[in-house]
Amino acid sequence: MKSINLIFLIVILLSSGVYSQNFNIKAESQYLEIINNQQRRDLIAISMRNAEIISDSLFCNNYAYGSEFFLNLAESYYLLKRYNYVFFTVLRLRCLYPSERYINREHDLFYISCKKLKIPQYIADSIWRMTDSQSIHLLSYDKRKQLLLKTAMFAMDRKLYSTLFHYINLYENQTITENIPLYMAQWKLLYSLKFKPKKILSNVNFNATTVSYNFSDLQKSFSLKFNKKVSRRLKLNMFFRSYF
Amino acid sequence: MKKSLFFCFILISHWLFSQDIDFYLKTKNQNFLLPSITKQMSADEFQLLSRNIRMQDFIYAAFVPGYIHFQAKDYTLGYTLLGLRLSSYALLTYENYKYGFKWYNILFRYVGSNISSTSLSNNKIDIYIINTALSIIIASYLFDVIDGQARLHKKQELIRYKYSLKFQLYTNAYNKSMPMIGFNLKF
Numbered sequence A: 001m002k003s004i005n006l007i008f009l010i011v012i013l014l015s016s017g018v019y020s021q022n023f024n025i026k027a028e029s030q031y032l033e034i035i036n037n038q039q040r041r042d043l044i045a046i047s048m049r050n051a052e053i054i055s056d057s058l059f060c061n062n063y064a065y066g067s068e069f070f071l072n073l074a075e076s077y078y079l080l081k082r083y084n085y086v087f088f089t090v091l092r093l094r095c096l097y098p099s100e101r102y103i104n105r106e107h108d109l110f111y112i113s114c115k116k117l118k119i120p121q122y123i124a125d126s127i128w129r130m131t132d133s134q135s136i137h138l139l140s141y142d143k144r145k146q147l148l149l150k151t152a153m154f155a156m157d158r159k160l161y162s163t164l165f166h167y168i169n170l171y172e173n174q175t176i177t178e179n180i181p182l183y184m185a186q187w188k189l190l191y192s193l194k195f196k197p198k199k200i201l202s203n204v205n206f207n208a209t210t211v212s213y214n215f216s217d218l219q220k221s222f223s224l225k226f227n228k229k230v231s232r233r234l235k236l237n238m239f240f241r242s243y244f
Numbered sequence B: 001m002k003k004s005l006f007f008c009f010i011l012i013s014h015w016l017f018s019q020d021i022d023f024y025l026k027t028k029n030q031n032f033l034l035p036s037i038t039k040q041m042s043a044d045e046f047q048l049l050s051r052n053i054r055m056q057d058f059i060y061a062a063f064v065p066g067y068i069h070f071q072a073k074d075y076t077l078g079y080t081l082l083g084l085r086l087s088s089y090a091l092l093t094y095e096n097y098k099y100g101f102k103w104y105n106i107l108f109r110y111v112g113s114n115i116s117s118t119s120l121s122n123n124k125i126d127i128y129i130i131n132t133a134l135s136i137i138i139a140s141y142l143f144d145v146i147d148g149q150a151r152l153h154k155k156q157e158l159i160r161y162k163y164s165l166k167f168q169l170y171t172n173a174y175n176k177s178m179p180m181i182g183f184n185l186k187f
Helices: A002-036 A040-058 A067-079 A083-095 A103-116 A121-130 A142-153 A159-175 A182-192 A197-201 A215-243 B002-018 B027-030 B041-050 B056-063 B069-070 B075-099 B103-107 B121-177
Strands: none
Touching: A002 A040, A002 A067, A002 B121, A040 A067, A040 A083, A040 A159, A040 B121, A067 A083, A067 A103, A067 B041, A083 A103, A083 A142, A083 A159, A103 A121, A121 A142, A142 A159, A142 A182, A142 A197, A159 A197, A182 A197, B041 B121, B056 B069, B056 B121, B069 B075, B069 B121, B075 B121
8 A cells, every 4th residue: 555655656746747847848938929929139039048948858858838839939039030040940840749730830930941041942842841740740759859950950050050969969868779870970070070061961971871981072171170280280389499 | 614524424434334435335245145046047147137337337447448348248349348448548649659748738729738830730630539539538438337237237127027927937837737735834
């Protein structure tokens, strides 16, 4: 009898934790809706940091009210004219919460952001088709996360890439198996070596089963970078030697 | 004489009370008050909320250009003011070297200056330079004090609005939708 009581207590405690997180997200979504209606850009700008913390938790766990939250967040970024984040937020909404509830608004925001980011029409169309709710609603949450990260790489935007790097780290911490897909590992390596977005995307191989770096291109850029660094260091050394 | 003595007495007593040049009290023990802040608040927001522009800061702003804007964490404007003020100081220094510390006579129509009347007509550009430099110094100080304080207040208002609204929404969402059983004990 005691053990049943204990189990009951543990269930209540755990469920209250989940419920409270759900209501936190609901409250945050309501807050974003209120400030979006006011169209105060200064107020929206200072609220984005908190919203991104909530969206990190939504990326890790599939809580309720996430779809409303992401739509309001995309609207906020649209009002701030940060189209790279509009693109990413619409993708987050489509991949993590696939439903047809906000399809018209999603479509508008997605294609406007693609146009502003100068993503070619055929890539935008294919991303839209890949993240269609009919094709991904049967996928597991882990696979949907992978799809989100894979499609967001096509934005080719330096600021967004820093967020994407953070998301890949989150994904890496969350995966049960130690290995992440190879294209993610390649992308991370190239990003941490401070390559330009176009260069990163051209060198990432999206066939996750095989490893194939485009070494000729990489070697050229490596040698250029290291030559510059080495020459700078040599000059410094010469200066110090002449001075002392 | 008595009035002035009385005024001085009040002023000194106020300063002693406030422990610095301001008129209102600020003790060292205030630094040990630990306010309860929300989980979402960042360190920057906490700094902005806890800052007040006092009389001491107005005096600092006279010596450190853009001081109030730096206090309000508006660095771009702060550095702009710093650059403007430094450039105008540089112009004044140039004029100092040119006229041997007599440039202020040019401002007051050469009254009592040693500059010859022949150079009077040629010095129009210098007059403009000195006038603009001085006006930039005064204007930048006034702008720094007034605009900086307004910006700080605006930021503080926005932060207060954000967290008070969120607090209301969070408590409403939690209380309305959460079935709870509890015990209440009152004495």
